[in-house]
Amino acid sequence: MSANPIPPLHLYSVPSDQAAAPAAPPKRERPRTAWTADQLMAAEFPEPKWAVPGILAEGVSLLAGPPKVGKSWLSLGLALSVAAGGHAFDSVPVQGGPVLYLALEDTPRRLQTRMGKLLGGQKAPAGLTLVTECPPFPQGGVEAIAGWLDRNPDARMVVIDVFAKMRGQAPTGVSAYDADYVSVGYAKRLADHYGIAVVLVHHVRKAGSDDFLTEVSGTNGIAGAADATLVLKRARGKADGILHVTGRDVDEAEYALQFQAASGAWQMLDGPASDHTVGDTRAAILRYVRANPGVKPKDMATALPNVDADTIRRTCSRMAADGQLTKDPGGRYYPDTQSRTESAQEVSELSDCPGVNADLRESPGHSALELSGLSGVNEAEGMTT
Numbered sequence: 001m002s003a004n005p006i007p008p009l010h011l012y013s014v015p016s017d018q019a020a021a022p023a024a025p026p027k028r029e030r031p032r033t034a035w036t037a038d039q040l041m042a043a044e045f046p047e048p049k050w051a052v053p054g055i056l057a058e059g060v061s062l063l064a065g066p067p068k069v070g071k072s073w074l075s076l077g078l079a080l081s082v083a084a085g086g087h088a089f090d091s092v093p094v095q096g097g098p099v100l101y102l103a104l105e106d107t108p109r110r111l112q113t114r115m116g117k118l119l120g121g122q123k124a125p126a127g128l129t130l131v132t133e134c135p136p137f138p139q140g141g142v143e144a145i146a147g148w149l150d151r152n153p154d155a156r157m158v159v160i161d162v163f164a165k166m167r168g169q170a171p172t173g174v175s176a177y178d179a180d181y182v183s184v185g186y187a188k189r190l191a192d193h194y195g196i197a198v199v200l201v202h203h204v205r206k207a208g209s210d211d212f213l214t215e216v217s218g219t220n221g222i223a224g225a226a227d228a229t230l231v232l233k234r235a236r237g238k239a240d241g242i243l244h245v246t247g248r249d250v251d252e253a254e255y256a257l258q259f260q261a262a263s264g265a266w267q268m269l270d271g272p273a274s275d276h277t278v279g280d281t282r283a284a285i286l287r288y289v290r291a292n293p294g295v296k297p298k299d300m301a302t303a304l305p306n307v308d309a310d311t312i313r314r315t316c317s318r319m320a321a322d323g324q325l326t327k328d329p330g331g332r333y334y335p336d337t338q339s340r341t342e343s344a345q346e347v348s349e350l351s352d353c354p355g356v357n358a359d360l361r362e363s364p365g366h367s368a369l370e371l372s373g374l375s376g377v378n379e380a381e382g383m384t385t
Contacts, residue, residue: 048249050095051157051197052078052088057249058195059227060187062163064202064216069232069241070259071201074266075159076101076111077118078199082156083128089257089268097156098127100148102134104165117264136168137186149194156196160187163200180221188225204231232257241266242273281307281315282324286335289325294332 035043049058056078065071081088085096103111111130129148135141149155160166166186170179184200191198204216216223216231223229228247234240240259246252256269256276269276276283284304289295292303297316301309316333319325326334 049156049195049197051082051199052092052094055088055092055230055243055245055250055255056157056197056199057228057247058191058197059247059249060184060191060198060200060225061228061230061247062184062200062202062216062223062226063230063232064204065232066204066234069234070266071232072103072106072161073114073118073259073264074232074257075161075199075201076103076114077265079128079157079159080115080118080125083125084122089255089266091268095156096125096127097154098129098152099156100145100152100158101128101130102158102160102166103130103132104134104160105162106132108132114264117262120263134166137166137183138168141166141168142186142190145190146194149190149196155194157199158190158196159199159201161201163202166200177219177221180219181225184222184225188227191227200226281311282319285312285315285319286324289333290335293334294328296332 050056051058063071063075078088079099079101080086082094083096083099085094088094106114108130111132115124129152134144145158149158163183167183170176171182174182187198187200190196202216202222216229226247228245228250231244233242233244241257243255243257245255254273256271256273257266258269259266272286284307285300288300288303292299297313298309300312300316301307304312307315316325316327320327320333323336326336328334
């Protein structure tokens with residue numbers, strides 16, 4: 001028989017730059033966790049750091065969706081964009097920095113093929129580290145990721161695809177809710193301690209729901225422990241998908257996305273998501289009413305010569321019944337999507353979101369004792385050993 005087979009590379013064995021001089025991990029002071037009310041109100045905290053401005057902030061974000069909807073293409077595209085400092089969704093400018101992508105259901109060959117399509121001939125960013133094997137969080141995964149973050153203090157994001165591969169066995173004697181909460185808590189400690197965005201790619205239930213938050217697979221403990229939840233759903237109309245977003249530091253919004261099969265990239269479509277999930281007639285009416293609130297069907301007929309007056313009248317009535325328009329007693333129509341329109345307009349100005357400070361900052365909310373397993377925090381001195 002031959003010699004022992006070469007063991008697979010794990011996250012903790014990814015080679016580092018041998019030419020670089022070894023550097024001590026940055027000092028991490030013990031975060032403050034208690035204030036009097038007046039002290040807290042007088043304190044100044046930095047704005048949240050954004051991996052993708054307006055969409056992915058520091059903290060834990062769930063990216064959920066049904067099988068084969070394109071979650072892995074989306075997450076890999078985001079990882080490439082952030083690592084290269086390009087444009088997420090081909091439209092949102094992002095600040096570049098190291099990204100760790102745990103592709104735990106992929107082979108190196110598949111990753112290479114997908115990246116080749118996404119890059120389209122452009123040079124692959126050296127700041128993106130791809131790993132296909134990593135121990136679960138409770139069995140050394142936390143320490144492995146923390147070690148990479150210590151070696152990459154300017155890291156912007158960690159993507160875990162998929163979360164189920166990292167959560168490990170549920171603790172014995174706890175409820176399903178508590179087990180789900182604890183499993184996300186591992187990622188939450190990393191995100192808060194290092195001030196980065198951690199994206200957990202996850203699944204949704206088979207049964208649909210009007211509330212996208214309830215579609216996340218598992219108990220409410222998963223979404224409850226996360227800082228933000230993003231659900232990618234298939235859409236009707238011109239959009240291939242709708243990205244529903246909500247979170248503690250992220251405004252609730254919906255974004256219409258289109259999948260480019262040739263490049264494997266998800267692109268963000270202009271305007272509110274509702275404009276891309278309805279038929280052409282409804283979309284034309286929505287745009288006109290949004291620009292002319294209080295208009296009547298007869299006025300629309302003049303402005304929309306390609307649609308007859310009876311069709312406009314019937315369509316407006318149905319749209320009001322569906323909640324897409326609001327009708328007053330005088331027969332005038334108003335947009336019922338004003339808040340969505342405003343949020344979508346903000347998306348085009350995402351570069352004006354708070355800038356990201358590349359320096360690591362202290363993150364309140366966890367004691368040094370809780371984080372002692374991440375980077376060797378010395379409880380007595382409040383610094384790394």
